Amino acid sequence: MSTLTYIIGWPLAAAVALLWVPRQMRVLVRLVPLLATFITMVLAIKLFWQFEPGAAGYQFVQKIGWVTSLDISYHVGVDGLSVGLVLMGAVVAFAAACVAWEIKEREKEFYFLLLLMTGGILGAFASLDMFFFYFFHELALVPTFIMIGVWGRGERKNYATFQITLYLTLGSLLVLIGLIALYLRSGANTFDLVRLTAYLGKHPLSPDAQLAVFPLLLFGFGILVSLWPFHTWAPLGYRAAPTSTAMLHAGVLKKFGLYGLLRIALPLMPVGARHWLGVVAFLCVGNILYCGLVAMRQKDLNLLVGNSSVAHMGFAFLGIASLGLIGITGAGVVMVAHGFLAALTFGLTGYLYQQTGTLEISELGGLLRRLPFIGSALVMAMLAGCGLPGFANFVGEVLVVFGSWKSVPIIAVLALWGALVIAAVYMLRALRNVLHGPLPEKWAALSDATNPWRKLPFVLLLSGLIIFGCFPRLLTGKITPAAAAILQTAAPQQP
Amino acid sequence: MNALLTLPEIAVVALGLGLLLLDLWTPPDQKRQLGYIAVAGLGLILAATFTLHGSNPQYAFGQIYVMDGLALFFKRFFLLGALFVLVMSTDFADRFPAGIGEYYALILFALAGMMWAASANDYSLLFVAIELITISFYVLNSFRRNQADSLEAGAKYLILGALASAFLVYGIAFVYGGSGTLSFHPTGPNSTDLSLSPIFQLGLAMVLVGLGFKIAAFPFQIWAPDVYQGSPTPTTAFLAIGSKAAGFVLLLRVLFSAAPDVATHWRPWWMAVCAITILYGNLGAVPQRNVKRLLGYSSIAHAGYMLLGVAAMSAAGAAAILYYLGGYLFTLAAAFTVICLAFRKSDTGDLAGLAGLHHRSPFLAATLTLAMVSLAGIPPLAGFFGKFLLLKAVVQRGITNPAYYWLVAVALFGIVVSLYFYLNVVRAIYWSKTRTETAPIEIPRLTRFSLYGCIAGMLYLGLLPNTFLNWAQEAVKALHLN
Numbered sequence: 001m002s003t004l005t006y007i008i009g010w011p012l013a014a015a016v017a018l019l020w021v022p023r024q025m026r027v028l029v030r031l032v033p034l035l036a037t038f039i040t041m042v043l044a045i046k047l048f049w050q051f052e053p054g055a056a057g058y059q060f061v062q063k064i065g066w067v068t069s070l071d072i073s074y075h076v077g078v079d080g081l082s083v084g085l086v087l088m089g090a091v092v093a094f095a096a097a098c099v100a101w102e103i104k105e106r107e108k109e110f111y112f113l114l115l116l117m118t119g120g121i122l123g124a125f126a127s128l129d130m131f132f133f134y135f136f137h138e139l140a141l142v143p144t145f146i147m148i149g150v151w152g153r154g155e156r157k158n159y160a161t162f163q164i165t166l167y168l169t170l171g172s173l174l175v176l177i178g179l180i181a182l183y184l185r186s187g188a189n190t191f192d193l194v195r196l197t198a199y200l201g202k203h204p205l206s207p208d209a210q211l212a213v214f215p216l217l218l219f220g221f222g223i224l225v226s227l228w229p230f231h232t233w234a235p236l237g238y239r240a241a242p243t244s245t246a247m248l249h250a251g252v253l254k255k256f257g258l259y260g261l262l263r264i265a266l267p268l269m270p271v272g273a274r275h276w277l278g279v280v281a282f283l284c285v286g287n288i289l290y291c292g293l294v295a296m297r298q299k300d301l302n303l304l305v306g307n308s309s310v311a312h313m314g315f316a317f318l319g320i321a322s323l324g325l326i327g328i329t330g331a332g333v334v335m336v337a338h339g340f341l342a343a344l345t346f347g348l349t350g351y352l353y354q355q356t357g358t359l360e361i362s363e364l365g366g367l368l369r370r371l372p373f374i375g376s377a378l379v380m381a382m383l384a385g386c387g388l389p390g391f392a393n394f395v396g397e398v399l400v401v402f403g404s405w406k407s408v409p410i411i412a413v414l415a416l417w418g419a420l421v422i423a424a425v426y427m428l429r430a431l432r433n434v435l436h437g438p439l440p441e442k443w444a445a446l447s448d449a450t451n452p453w454r455k456l457p458f459v460l461l462l463s464g465l466i467i468f469g470c471f472p473r474l475l476t477g478k479i480t481p482a483a484a485a486i487l488q489t490a491a492p493q494q495p
Numbered sequence: 496m497n498a499l500l501t502l503p504e505i506a507v508v509a510l511g512l513g514l515l516l517l518d519l520w521t522p523p524d525q526k527r528q529l530g531y532i533a534v535a536g537l538g539l540i541l542a543a544t545f546t547l548h549g550s551n552p553q554y555a556f557g558q559i560y561v562m563d564g565l566a567l568f569f570k571r572f573f574l575l576g577a578l579f580v581l582v583m584s585t586d587f588a589d590r591f592p593a594g595i596g597e598y599y600a601l602i603l604f605a606l607a608g609m610m611w612a613a614s615a616n617d618y619s620l621l622f623v624a625i626e627l628i629t630i631s632f633y634v635l636n637s638f639r640r641n642q643a644d645s646l647e648a649g650a651k652y653l654i655l656g657a658l659a660s661a662f663l664v665y666g667i668a669f670v671y672g673g674s675g676t677l678s679f680h681p682t683g684p685n686s687t688d689l690s691l692s693p694i695f696q697l698g699l700a701m702v703l704v705g706l707g708f709k710i711a712a713f714p715f716q717i718w719a720p721d722v723y724q725g726s727p728t729p730t731t732a733f734l735a736i737g738s739k740a741a742g743f744v745l746l747l748r749v750l751f752s753a754a755p756d757v758a759t760h761w762r763p764w765w766m767a768v769c770a771i772t773i774l775y776g777n778l779g780a781v782p783q784r785n786v787k788r789l790l791g792y793s794s795i796a797h798a799g800y801m802l803l804g805v806a807a808m809s810a811a812g813a814a815a816i817l818y819y820l821g822g823y824l825f826t827l828a829a830a831f832t833v834i835c836l837a838f839r840k841s842d843t844g845d846l847a848g849l850a851g852l853h854h855r856s857p858f859l860a861a862t863l864t865l866a867m868v869s870l871a872g873i874p875p876l877a878g879f880f881g882k883f884l885l886l887k888a889v890v891q892r893g894i895t896n897p898a899y900y901w902l903v904a905v906a907l908f909g910i911v912v913s914l915y916f917y918l919n920v921v922r923a924i925y926w927s928k929t930r931t932e933t934a935p936i937e938i939p940r941l942t943r944f945s946l947y948g949c950i951a952g953m954l955y956l957g958l959l960p961n962t963f964l965n966w967a968q969e970a971v972k973a974l975h976l977n
Contacts, residue, residue, distance in 0.1 A: 067961045069968060106853075138874040145918060146864075150926050158922070162915060169873075169914050173907045176883070180890045 002062035003050075004076040007043050007090065008123040008136075010036045015115035023108045030101075033111040037094040037118060044090030044122075051083045053478040056485075058128060058194070059083075066132075071190040076126040080482035081332050084475050085125045085259060088339040089252040091464055093118040095457035096244035099347050102354045103151055103242065110151060113143035114244055121252045125259060130179045131191040133264075137224075137256050138172060141165065144241075144249060151242040153353070164237035171223025171230070175260065178216030182268060185209045193264065200268050201489055207271045214272025217265040218280065224257035226310045227317060228286030235306030239359075243350025246302075250309050251343035255335045258316045262328065266320070267489040273323070281321040281408050287314025288415050292422035296429075301352070301359040304430055305345045308385055308423065312338050312393075318408075318415055319400040323490065325483055327403025332479035334396035337384075337468060341393055344461040345381045348374055352434075355446045361430060366439030370446040375435045377458045382427040384465050387419050392468035392475070399476075497555035500562045503544055503570055504610045510536040511603035518596030526595050530585035531941070533599045534578060537606075541574040552973065554616065558678055561616035561973075568817060568970035569613035569744045572824060576736040577606040579828035582945040583835050584729040591727070592641050597634075602733060605631035609741040616752075618667045618677040618702070621745055625663065625705065628741055629656045635730040636722060648725030655718045659708035666701025669694055679753035699754055706749065709742030712802060713772040716795045720779070723791030724844065731787055732831035735794050740820050743801060747813055750805065751974045758808060765806040766902055772799030773909040780916045786834055787844035789916060790827075793870060796913060797823060800885055803906060807888040807899075810968070810976040815884035817967035818960070822869065822877025825952030830866035832946055833859045836936055849920065850927035856936040860924045862946055869953050871917040872910055877956035882910070884964075 014036030021028050051059060058077030066072045078086060096114065103110045120139030127133040145165045152161065183191055185206075188199035205213075219230070226234040234254075238246045266273050288311050295307035312334070319331025351374050352367070353359050368375035384391035387398075397419055404412040449455050468475050513536075514529055521529060549567035554560065580602060588595045608627030615621040633656065637649025671677055673695030707715040723731045750758040758765075776796025783789040801819055804812035836859060838848055853860040869876035886903060893899035938946070956963055 066959075067964060069961075069964060135874045135879075138879070142868050142873055146921065146925060149922055161922075162918065165918060166911055166914055170907070170911050173910060177886065177890065177903060177907065180883075180887045181893075184887070184891050184894060 002060045002076060003043055003047050004060045004078065004086070004126045005062055007040050007047065007086065008076070008119055008126060010040045010043070011093070011115040011122070012119035015112050015119065018108060018112050018115065021108065026107060029108050029111060033097045033100075033115050034094075036115060037090070037097040040118070040122070041090040041094040044087045047078070048083055048087040051078065051080070051478060053080055054481045061128070071192060072131045073129055073192055074132060075128040075192055075194070076123075077128050078126060079485070080478035080480070081262060081486070082125050082259065083478055084332065084336040085252075085255060085339070086122060088336045088464065089118075089122050089125060091460055092247055092251045092339060092343040093122070095343055095347060095461055096247045098453065098457035099247070099350060100244045101454075102350065103244075106150065110147065113147050114248070116140070117143040117245075117248055117253075121248065121256070124256050128193045129191050130183065130193060130196070130264065133193075133260070134172065134176055134179060137253075140253055141168060141172070144168075144245060144253075147245040148237065148241045151245075152240040153242070154240050156236065157240045160236040160240035164233045167230070167233040168224060171220050171257070174216050174220030174223070178213055178220055179264070181209075181213045181216065182264075185213065197267055197489065204271075205269060210269040210272035211275055214265060214269045214276050217260065217269075218276055221257035221260045221265065222283075224260075225254055225313050225316070226287075227280070227313070228283050228290055228310070231287065231291060231310045234310050235303045238306040238309070238346065239300060239302040243347060243354075246346040246350065247343040250306070250346055251339040254313070254342075255339055258313075258320065258331065258335055261320055262331070262486055267486050270490045273490055277321040277323055280317050281404075281411050284314040284317035284321060285411055285414050287311055287317060288418035289422070292418045292426070296422065296426040298426075299361055301361055301364070301430060301434065302346075302349050304361070304426060305349055308426065309338070309342045309345075311418065311423065312341075312385070315397050315400045315415065315419070318404050318411065319396075322400070322404040322407050323487070324403045324407065325480065325487055326399055328483040328487065329476055329479050330396050330399025330403050332483060333392065333399060333468070333472065333475050336475060337392035337396050337465065340461050340464040341381060341384050341391075344377070344458060344465070345385070347457055347461065348378045348381060351449065356443060361433045363440070364434045364443070365437045366435070367443065367446070368435040369439050370443060371448045373448050373450075373455060374458075377462060378435065379431060380462060380465075382431050384469075386424045386427050390469050391465045392472070393465070395469060395472040395476070497553070500553055500555040501560060501611075501614070503540055503547075503574075504607050506540050506543075507537070507603050507607045507610065510540070511600040511607070514596060514600045514603070518600075521596065527585060527588040529596050530581055530588065530599055533603065534581050534585075534941070537574055537578050537581065537603075541571060541578065544571050544574065549970070549973075558680070559617040559620045560611075560614050562614060563973040564970040565744065565747070565973040566614040568966065569740065570610045572740060572820065573606055573609040573613065573737055576733070576740070576824050576828070577602060579824075579832070579945055579949065580729050580733045580736070582941055583732060583828075583832050586832075586835055586939060586942055587727060587729050591638060594638070598638055601631045601635050602729075605635065605733065605737065609737050612741040613744050615745060615748060616679050618670060618679070621702075621749070622664060622667060624741070625709065625745070626660060628738060629660060632656070632730070632734065632738065635733070636726045638730065639727050642725075644725035645727060648722045651718050652722045655708065659705045659715065662701045663705030666698045666705065669698025669701065671698075673698055679748060696757055699749070699757055702749060703746075706742050706746045707768075710739050710746065710798045710801075711795050712768055712798050713775050713795070716772065716775060716798070719795050720783075720788045720791035723794065724785055724788040728787070728831055728835045728838075731790070732827060735790065735827050735831070736824050739794065739798060740824075743816060743820065746805065747816070747971075747974060751808075751813070751976055762806070762808065763898075765802065765808075766898065769799055769802035769806045770902055770905040772796070772802060773905055775799075777909040777912040781912065783916065784846045785844045786846055786849065786920065789846070789920070790830065793913065793916075796909060797870075799909065800882065800906065803885045803889050803902065806902060807892050808976070809888055809892065810971050810974070811891060812885070812888035813971040813974055813976055814964070814967040815881065815888050817970055818884050818956070818964055819881030821963055821967070822881045822953065822956045825949045825956065826866050826869040826876075826878060829862050829946060829949035829953065830870070832942060832949070833863040833866070836938060836942065837863075839936070846920065846923050847927070847929050849923045850929050851933060852924045855934065856938065858946075859936060859938070862950060863924060864921050865950060865953060867917040867920050869957070871914045875954065875957045877953045880957055880960045
């Protein structure tokens with residue numbers, strides 16, 4: 001069996017096993033998910049290490065027939081684009097399981113849902129079958145709903161829970177219709193991506209069909225990635241979500257839409273892509289500038305972080321819209337980097353909330369004195385968010401700006417401005433207000449993460465950012481050949 | 496010899512009659528146990544149907560009765576559904592003022608009607624089967640005769656059901672007048688010319704009114720919420736599972752075996768009915784605060800989804816309906832069994848009564864959550880794959896006829912809306928604050944097994960659809976669709 005199957009299987013198997021653990025044995029209830037996600041993470045690191053960059057096609061492939069009459073099969077495999085996402089997803093999942101110590105009631109249910117979500121997310125990135133691609137992604141939907149509903153926080157929790165669920169369902173249903181239309185229109189009668197890509201390479205879809213089906217996938221996936229103006233679910237949902245859920249959702253699950261665009265929409269419908277990506281280039285300015293400006297006005301730290309994460313998605317869209325090798329490679333790096341970054345920031349704000357019970361920026365202040373470790377980690381996360389060199393985000397954003405310079409220079413300038421000026425303003429202002437200045441008396445009793453177990457998730461996520469920031473070739477070396485393969489089918493006229 | 500083909504139905508009726516006889520000699524406090532005999536008997540009959548084969552159609556009673564793949568599929572479906580309903584009724588027994596023995600027997604008689612409906616190959620058997628189902632339900636609906644809402648449900652069902660039957664029989668008369676035969680397969684020399692004659696079409700339209708009542712399709716859906724809410728829970732379950740499926744098998748047979756030309760001719764009407772049914776059911780369910788009433792509206796919505804398969808008018812669409820019904824069976828059986836147990840004292844079905852179910856019984860809470868998620872059509876449960884197949888069938892038609900894309904859009908809208916009220920039930924279970932009951936719920940062993948069966952069914956149809964999909968595709972070959 002392929003390592004990938006184990007990577008998907010461990011969390012799911014652990015979820016099922018957890019059902020038989022009596023809820024009184026709290027240590028075991030805690031240990032099972034930690035162990036399972038840890039094994040998954042180790043396997044994912046091994047997978048990343050063993051992956052051979054530049055080799056043609058997919059690696060670690062496994063295929064099992066599932067529904068013969070429709071040619072649906074369980075087909076997993078990774079290329080340079082998805083191997084980084086699987087790694088990032090597995091690391092974030094382990095970190096999310098680590099920070100879940102804040103959950104004190106109904107732990108068993110929480111960990112069950114967390115594991116289910118993890119298995120679903122990793123499965124979605126590993127799937128090479130359109131049906132399973134969708135299927136795995138949807139596995140995470142109901143866990144998100146229940147987790148925010150039961151363990152979430154804030155007064156508008158109910159509203160946020162339903163908003164995020166209904167919005168995301170709408171997006172994924174559009175994707176489903178798009179995938180079904182692709183299956184039927186192609187005439188290949190297969191949901192298998194590899195065979196479908198090969199078939200459509202020889203018999204391309206008619207331009208009419210491409211122009212009609214592409215927007216379904218574009219806006220479906222767009223809703224899932226919070227493409228402006230379909231982003232309103234994200235900040236509210238992440239504010240209401242418990243820490244682990246926000247980490248997994250903002251960090252990993254959201255990348256599914258971008259990955260779907262790159263994996264399915266672009267290579268299979270090149271004509272549609274060229275027609276519609278111009279629209280995306282304009283919308284992503286909405287992400288970068290509009291959401292950046294919105295983030296500047298936020299009074300709640302989590303809303304600020306949520307809006308900034310929406311803003312960062314604009315860079316990934318811009319990279320995709322540039323339809324060039326550098327831009328798409330950049331988008332791939334942004335996806336991985338932002339995964340680590342979003343998980344890290346939500347993990348840290350979750351820690352703050354756990355300690356203080358509020359994330360109102362005006363209530364906080366001077367926390368660096370009491371929380372040297374958490375505070376420093378937050379400083380690093382915020383600086384990474386501004387695109388400081390040395391962090392992986394810098395690499396991705398620079399590549400995206402370079403890549404889009406040729407095709408859409410004005411937008412590239414706006415994006416640069418958004419990243420360097422607006423992001424710096426709200427990030428640094430938040431740092432000043434939360435970490436510096438006088439320490440209010442009520443926070444004198446806060447305790448830092450001194451226990452190595454508490455530090456571990458943040459250290460892991462930060463090292464992900466720094467390693468890929470200092471040695472970007474680890475990522476780009478793998479992503480570039482995959483991006484070239486995608487471009488070869490998507491835009492054959494370019495070198 | 497050929498009469499033996501109907502042996503499963505005869506066995507069910509005999510079981511029912513036997514129960515009525517046994518009822519005479521059973522002391523009142525043990526009458527509840529009769530249900531176990533019924534369950535065991537039905538289990539045996541269900542097992543015995545697996546010795547039958549439907550690949551070659553066989554006829555009995557002068558072509559009135561057909562035994563083919565479709566019939567066999569639905570007979571097993573109804574038997575399984577009745578099995579779950581009977582288990583539910585044994586839990587419900589102490590809430591009836593009297594006559595639990597008759598209640599079991601009536602379920603079996605209605606079941607026999609459904610099984611005959613599955614084999615109907617002639618308008619006369621169609622009518623007889625539907626009447627057997629409907630008349631049994633008149634009694635089953637109002638079985639809690641000391642409760643006003645149960646009587647109200649019975650009266651509403653009686654009046655509207657009688658009206659539908661009148662349409663049906665009047666329509667059959669016109670069909671006979673137009674075509675000169677009651678058979679679904681007219682063999683006369685000029686039969687095809689007649690199939691588009693106005694008289695025949697008028698008759699067929701009236702027959703469809705009768706069937707529309709059974710499946711609760713717009714504009715014949717008005718009874719569903721009231722009757723679902725007022726009837727005893729096992730009756731509601733059987734209405735939702737069995738009666739609806741019987742309507743669908745007859746609809747498929749009448750449309751695609753008996754009058755394929757007219758069916759294609761009326762395509763726009765089907766699409767309109769389907770779209771309005773989906774919208775009515777889903778939008779109507781949004782403000783509901785009673786679980787049974789909510790499921791009544793949701794059953795209208797699901798009739799609408801399944802009509803997608805009818806409107807698609809393809810083998811893929813018909814197979815999708817069968818698959819969808821399979822998932823619907825397990826899902827609804829699970830939901831109603833939980834409702835039956837959770838509202839032991841009141842049987843009101845108010846959503847507020849579900850608050851804190853998670854503390855009263857985590858297992859029941861999880862089961863109801865699974866059922867709601869499956870109804871909403873989210874992987875990895877049965878409802879998802881059914882909806883996937885239905886949508887696929889409709890999108891397939893859309894390639895040649897763009898009007899179908901509107902239907903897809905309506906269905907998507909319906910699904911998103913439905914998610915709201917299904918998840919509202921989940922919300923009530925897990926994080927609603929208004930707890931009214933706190934006592935832990937005891938689950939009898941047989942019921943527990945039946946719930947395990949439902950969960951296994953939902954997961955099996957959602958996770959491993961291959962085998963069941965092949966069955967469904969085999970079964971619809973009887974309809975000669977392409």
